[in-house]
Amino acid sequence: MSIIETLRKRAGILVIAIAVSLIGFIVQDAFFGRGGGVKEPSKTIGKINGTNIDRQDFDARVKMMEAQYQSQGYRIEEGMRQEIQNQVWNSLVSRELILSEAKKLGIDFTSKEFSELLFSDNAPQEFKQQFTDPKTGVYNIEAARNAFLTLKKSKNAEQIKQVNEQLIDPIVLNQVQQKFFTIFTNGAYIPKWLIEKQNAVNGQVSDIAYTGLSYSSIADSAAVVSDADINDYIQKHKDQFKQEKSRSIAFVTFNAGANKEDSANLWNKMEGMKQALTDAPDAGVFVTRNGTKSPFFDGYINKSRIQVPSKDSLLALQPGQVYGPYYDANTIVVARMIGSKVLPDSVKARHILIGTIDLQTQQPSRTDSAAKALADSIKNAIAGGASFVELAAKYSDDLGSKDQGGEYNYFPNGQMVKEFNDFCFEGKTGDKGVIKTQFGYHYIEVQDQKNFETAYKIAYLAKTIEPSKETDDAASAAATKFASESRTEKAFDDAVAKNKFNKRIADNIKEMDYQVAGLTPSRSFVKWVYENKPGTVSDPISVGDQYVVAAITGEKPAGVQSAATAKLAIEPILRNKKKAAMLVQKFGKYSSIDEAAKNTDQQVQTTDSIRFSDNFKPGFGNELIVIGASFDKAYQGKPSQPLTGTTGVYVVEVKNIGALPNDAANVEEQRKAALMQMRQTMGYGLMEALKEAANIQDTRLKAGY
Incomplete structure (x- = not known):
C-alpha cells in the first residue's frame, strides 16, 4: 500500500513519524547518503558507475510495489512479478544516474528548500491533503507546522524509514531531477525566423x-x-x-494439459452432484464446502450484469431448480436458482462510517459499543437538523468518501459489502439507517435508485478441468524418453526427425527475460538457459501445462552484431x-x-x-x-x-x-508549441544519453533472480 494510503488510514501514528522524519531532514540538512546509520547489506545485484545496488533495498522496493498492485486488485503472477522487478531495477538505474550527475554539477535540494516547499501552497498534493480543511479545501500550513513541532519525540525507526522512502525521497529526487533537467531545457531555443521559414516551405x-x-x-x-x-x-x-548478450534455443513441448478424457471424467462427476445441489438446504453453503471456483455471492445480480453461458436457460429456472452441467471456459458448472426480485441496477448513497478496525493494521480501533453509540448519536443529530456533510467530514473513517460529504455516486449492485449493498438496493430511495459491516457501523442515506430490472441470486458450483495424474504422467514419460535420446545437440535433432516432433526455435533470449516466445512465463526456464553451456540439452522442465525439452543452440555476446x-x-x-x-x-x-x-x-x-x-x-x-x-x-x-x-x-x-496563403498562422504560438515539444522530449533523450554513457552491470541473474 502506498504511503499516502497509509497516511490516510493511520493518520494518528504516521503523522508523528512524518513529523520526526521531516524535522530530522530539516535540522540535519541531509540529502546525499541519508540513511540514519543503518548498516548497508553486503549483497548486491549490480553496479551503476561503480555504485552498488543493494539487494535488500531492491527486494523491499519490489515487495512494496507488489503490495500496491495487490491493493488495486491485481494478481501477482510470475509474469507480473518479473515485470515489477524490471520496473524497480530501471527506476534504481535512473535514480542513481540522476543523483550522481546532479552531485557532480553541484545540484542539491537543501533542507531549507525542502521546508519552504512543504510549508507552502506549492507543497506536493499527497502531502497537502493531510492538512487540508475538508470544509474549505484550503491547505492549513500552520496546522502542518504545528503538527511537526508538537510531534517531535516519536522514535519509531521503522515508520520513519518508511516515510523517508515512500514520501520524502521521491519528493527530493523529483526536485533534484527538475533542477538537473532545467539546465538543459532552459538552453533550448527556437528562433522566430525558423518557424517563418518552415511555414513558407510547408506552404x-x-x-x-x-x-x-x-x-x-x-x-x-x-x-x-x-x-x-x-x-x-x-x-x-x-x-x-x-x-545485448542473448542466447537461442531449440525446444520440443509435451502437452500435460487436461485432455478429453479428463474433461469427460469431470463432466460425469458434476452430473453426479446435481441431485446433491438440488437437495442441499443451503445452496451457498453447499457450493462453498465443495470448493467452487466461482465464490458464492450472497446477493442478487441484475439481469443485464449476468454474463455466463446458457444465460437464458439459467434465468428461466424456478427457485430450487438446477441447471447443468455446462462449460464455461475451462470450467464445468452446475447452477441452482435461489430466487429473484426487482432491484435497481445502480444507487446513489451517502454514509458516515464509524470504524471498529484500523483498515491498515486490521487491529481494533474502537469498541463495538462505542462505535454503535456514536453512529446512533449521528443518526439522531441528522434527524434533528445537523449537516450530514459536516458530520461526515468530522467523524467518517471512510477517507474515500468523507471529503465528498460521504457520497458515492451511482455504484452498481454487488460492489459494496453485503450489508451495505442490501440496505441500498433492497430498500427504497429516502431510506436512512444504521447498519453494521465488517468495518464498523454505517449511517446510510439512500439518495437515488435507477434502472430497475429483475435481479437473480444463483449458486454456481464450478470446477476447473484439470489434468489427471495419468495425463501428467504420460506427458512426463514422453518428455523423459525424448530427453534420454537427446543428450547432445545432434542427438536432439536426430530424435526430433525420428519421432517427427515439431522443433521450435526461440532466439534473442536475454538474461533477465521471464518468458520465451511460444511458452507461458517461466523465469526458472530462462535461468536454466543461462545456467548451462551452449550445446546442453535439458531434462524435462515443467513450464505451464507443458513439459519442455530444450537444447541451447547458440549465444550472442554483447557488442556489435556479426x-x-x-x-x-x-x-x-x-x-x-x-x-x-x-x-x-x-x-x-x-x-x-x-x-x-x-x-x-x-x-x-x-x-x-x-x-x-x-x-x-x-x-x-x-x-x-x-x-x-x-x-x-x-x-x-x-x-x-x-x-x-x-x-x-x-x-x-x-x-x-x-x-498557398497562410494568413492565419500565429508564428509566436507555433514557436512556443515547438519549444515545449522540444523540452518535453529532451528529458527522455537525456536519460537515454546518461544510460548510454554509464557503466551499468546487471548481475541479478548471478544473484538468483
Whole structure:
C-alpha cells in the first residue's frame, strides 16, 4: 500500500513519524547518503558507475510495489512479478544516474528548500491533503507546522524509514531531477525566423514531371552482397547494430494439459452432484464446502450484469431448480436458482462510517459499543437538523468518501459489502439507517435508485478441468524418453526427425527475460538457459501445462552484431545500392526529361500539387527524395541527375513552384508549441544519453533472480 494510503488510514501514528522524519531532514540538512546509520547489506545485484545496488533495498522496493498492485486488485503472477522487478531495477538505474550527475554539477535540494516547499501552497498534493480543511479545501500550513513541532519525540525507526522512502525521497529526487533537467531545457531555443521559414516551405506546392526505374527490374542474383560488404557496412554504422548478450534455443513441448478424457471424467462427476445441489438446504453453503471456483455471492445480480453461458436457460429456472452441467471456459458448472426480485441496477448513497478496525493494521480501533453509540448519536443529530456533510467530514473513517460529504455516486449492485449493498438496493430511495459491516457501523442515506430490472441470486458450483495424474504422467514419460535420446545437440535433432516432433526455435533470449516466445512465463526456464553451456540439452522442465525439452543452440555476446546476425537487415540495403549503380548507368547521358525516359524505355509521368509535408504521392509512393527534389529550383525547367530512392532511381524536372496563403498562422504560438515539444522530449533523450554513457552491470541473474 502506498504511503499516502497509509497516511490516510493511520493518520494518528504516521503523522508523528512524518513529523520526526521531516524535522530530522530539516535540522540535519541531509540529502546525499541519508540513511540514519543503518548498516548497508553486503549483497548486491549490480553496479551503476561503480555504485552498488543493494539487494535488500531492491527486494523491499519490489515487495512494496507488489503490495500496491495487490491493493488495486491485481494478481501477482510470475509474469507480473518479473515485470515489477524490471520496473524497480530501471527506476534504481535512473535514480542513481540522476543523483550522481546532479552531485557532480553541484545540484542539491537543501533542507531549507525542502521546508519552504512543504510549508507552502506549492507543497506536493499527497502531502497537502493531510492538512487540508475538508470544509474549505484550503491547505492549513500552520496546522502542518504545528503538527511537526508538537510531534517531535516519536522514535519509531521503522515508520520513519518508511516515510523517508515512500514520501520524502521521491519528493527530493523529483526536485533534484527538475533542477538537473532545467539546465538543459532552459538552453533550448527556437528562433522566430525558423518557424517563418518552415511555414513558407510547408506552404509551397509544386508540379513535376518524372521518370524512374524500380530496383525490382534487376534480379537479385545480379547484385550479390558478400559478408565482407556487410561487415564493412556494420563497421561504418556500429551504433545501429549494437546487441545485448542473448542466447537461442531449440525446444520440443509435451502437452500435460487436461485432455478429453479428463474433461469427460469431470463432466460425469458434476452430473453426479446435481441431485446433491438440488437437495442441499443451503445452496451457498453447499457450493462453498465443495470448493467452487466461482465464490458464492450472497446477493442478487441484475439481469443485464449476468454474463455466463446458457444465460437464458439459467434465468428461466424456478427457485430450487438446477441447471447443468455446462462449460464455461475451462470450467464445468452446475447452477441452482435461489430466487429473484426487482432491484435497481445502480444507487446513489451517502454514509458516515464509524470504524471498529484500523483498515491498515486490521487491529481494533474502537469498541463495538462505542462505535454503535456514536453512529446512533449521528443518526439522531441528522434527524434533528445537523449537516450530514459536516458530520461526515468530522467523524467518517471512510477517507474515500468523507471529503465528498460521504457520497458515492451511482455504484452498481454487488460492489459494496453485503450489508451495505442490501440496505441500498433492497430498500427504497429516502431510506436512512444504521447498519453494521465488517468495518464498523454505517449511517446510510439512500439518495437515488435507477434502472430497475429483475435481479437473480444463483449458486454456481464450478470446477476447473484439470489434468489427471495419468495425463501428467504420460506427458512426463514422453518428455523423459525424448530427453534420454537427446543428450547432445545432434542427438536432439536426430530424435526430433525420428519421432517427427515439431522443433521450435526461440532466439534473442536475454538474461533477465521471464518468458520465451511460444511458452507461458517461466523465469526458472530462462535461468536454466543461462545456467548451462551452449550445446546442453535439458531434462524435462515443467513450464505451464507443458513439459519442455530444450537444447541451447547458440549465444550472442554483447557488442556489435556479426554479419550473420545483421544480414537480414543490411543485405537489402546493400543490394539496392548495387542495383542503383546499375540503373544510373541505364539512364546514360540526357539533356531533357524526355531523353532520360527514352534511354530507359520508360514514360514521362506528371504529378501536381505536391506539398513539402507530403510523405506519399500516387505514382512514386513514399519516395521522399522525389518530394524533396520537387522544390529544388536547380531542377526547374531541366532534369535532375539520377536520384537514388528506397524503391528505385528517379529523374525529376520541376515544372512549377507556387505557394498557398497562410494568413492565419500565429508564428509566436507555433514557436512556443515547438519549444515545449522540444523540452518535453529532451528529458527522455537525456536519460537515454546518461544510460548510454554509464557503466551499468546487471548481475541479478548471478544473484538468483
